[in-house]
Amino acid sequence: MGRKATAKERKPLNVKQQKWLRDVMPYFYKNGMRKPSMDHIAEHLNLSKATIYNYYSSKEDLIHDALWFKLIELQKFRDLLFDESIEFTERYYKGARFFTTSLKGMSALYLEDLKNYFPKTWADVDLFREKSAENIKTYYQAGINRGVFRSFNVDMMAESDLFFFDMMIDAKFLRKHDITVEEAFAQYFKMKFYGVLVSEKLVFSN
Secondary structure, eight states, X not given: OOOOOOOOOOOOOOHHHHHHHHHHHHHHHHHOSSSOOHHHHHHHHTOOHHHHHTTOSSHHHHHHHHHHHHHHHHTHHHHXXXXXXXXXXXXXXXXXXXXXXXXXXXXXXXXXXXXXXXHHHHHHHHHHHHHHHHHHHHHHHHHHHTTSSOOOOHHHHHHHHHHHHHHHTOHHHHHHHTOOHHHHHHHHHHXXXXXXXXXXXXXXXX
């Protein structure tokens, strides 16, 4: 059976909620989400617990909306890829720079808690991953059609991107290599833009 999208219909977030969700994410990055109580979260946000419960019935609901709000923000990557007002290859660079900046501070602890203790919310990460892969494939194919990119297998290239994305949301991998999500994405995009060979070494034989 395929995974079903979350049935809950989301109400538009007001300005106050948006601020809370932005402010709570760095706290979750630092402290995780399993141990902090609603009292701790309320103290961090300088709110009463009753105020939070006016909007969220549980800590899990708050965590779910905080991630959802972050993923909505990250969708700007897609918008940049297909922005016709920006030169084609510059779109990828701008998108990558935006993506890595938006992930600043995201920790292995946050990802570990999310995956292990909040599986319904983690499902949104999987959906975002799949949609991002489709967007990247469309961009690659458009680049080939326009003659900007050499011809290559876009499915294989997109799969390599997904493989990398899976590593970046693997808390064990991040801890093993002592690297943040932001740093890892920055390195990946750098290799993708510029390769690993210095220009004078780019010699191929037929």
